Amino acid sequence: MKKGKAMADWALGAAFVGPAALVFVLIVLFPFVMSIGYSFTEWNGVSSDMKWVGLANYTTILTEDRAFLHSFAFTVRFTLASVLLTNALGFLLALLLTQALKTRNFLRTIFFMPNVIGGLLLGFIWQFIFVKGFGTIGEKTGISFFNLPWLGDESTAFWGIVIVSVWQGAGYLMVIYIASLAGVPKDIIEAARIDGANRLQLLGRITFPLIMPAVTVCLFLSISWAFKMFDLNISLTKGGPFGSTESIALNIYQDAFRNNMLGLGSAKSVIFFVAVALVTIVQVSITKKREVEA
Template sequence: MRNRKTRSQLAQQLVFVGPSTVFFIIIIVIPFLLGMYYSFTDWNGVSGKAAWVGLDNFKQIFTSDTNFRTDFWFTVRFTVAGVVLTNLLGFFLAYFLTKQLKSRNVLRTVFFMPNVIGGLLLGFIWQFIFVKGFSAIGEKTGFSFFNLPWLGDETTAFWGIIIVFVWQTAGYLMVIYISSLNNVSHEILEAAAIDGASKAQILRKIIIPLIMPAVTVCLFLAISWSFKMFDLNLSLTKGGPFGSTESVALNIYNEAFANNRYGLGTAKAFIFFVIVAVITSLQVKLTKSREVQS
């Protein structure tokens, strides 16, 4: 009887979990392992032969590839600004849209909609806005803000990508924060208000500690999105002007598919994977340690 029950449970696991496991291995695990192998070769991505070069690709990246270091520094700066601004905007949108507003459901939909649009399409739309829309507004109003060379200068192009990134992703984080804020007990908030706590004190001392699980998730998502940002970078600036806004993801893409140095590109991708994995693991560990234990 016990053996029959064990076989039945095994059959259920194979039926429900087996197909997804097979697809995960084919789509994720095998390409990852192949990428690790090719990172130790000089394969060009086309020929059937890939000569083993050992650690030469990694030595080249750390010693002579200045573009990779420059692009990594840009990605770090972009990630810091993007993560902070996206989470701040997402949280405050959620905070105000959990109030008793008649139009809050409509506003939630409006703020979430940019996340539905694909990154490439969104980038081309905002490229038109920066180049044509802002200049037209600047001519009509005379405001210097709209007459800036938004995609033609290193500083303004950086902040242009930040604006589009925050505009696209803040709505998604807003939904997560709304879900967490709705679970905060109103009795606790009312008791704190009766005891004389100000709104700022309630927000800082009660609400934020209670929604730390949502903060952990939102920080993890924002860090991952920022580091892996590719489509907005490609459609908005293509890494320009003069490579000043090229992200690591775009650098890897150009190395592998434009320069036909697939081995070097996968070596960069492997290094990038390790760095992002370490940073996100530390972030999750740090924020989880600040979560309120129920």
């Protein structure tokens, strides 16, 4: 009987998990393994002429490919700025919208809406805002901020992409922070207030440590989004001006699919995967240690 029940439980689990596992293997795992194999070849992705080159692609990337190294540096800078600002804004919005405001549900919807819009469409909308909208406002008001070449200069184009990224992602993180703040025990807060704790002390010593699981999740998501940023990049600046805002994802796309160097692009994607995996593992391990139980 026990063996029959175990087989029935296994069959039931396989019926539910099997289709999803099969899709994951075919869509994610199998192409990932294939890309590792392609990274050791010289192949244009189309012809049957595939040449085994060993570690040559990796050597070229790390020693000769300045464009990749520059895109890597840009992506790291963008990730730092985007992650910090997106989480800070999302947390501040969550603090604001957990107060007793009559319009808080409406405001939550408004702040979340940018995340619903696709990255490509969002990029084209903000491209119009930066070029036409800001230009018109600057012309009418004479305020120098609006007259900056937002997408035409390296420094301003960088911050332009950061602004759009933060505007898109903060609402999503806000929802996670709101859910976590709602779970903070009220009795602990009241006890701290009775003991004389002010608002900053309540936030730093009680609220923030108790919502660290949400911080772990939000940091993980925002780091992943920032490193993989592609749609905003290609729709806002296309990596310009002169490749100064080209992300790693866009650089890989250009080599693999525009320049027909799929082997080199695959090697870059493997390096990219290892870098992102290391960063996220370190981030999760650090923030997990700071989590406390209520």
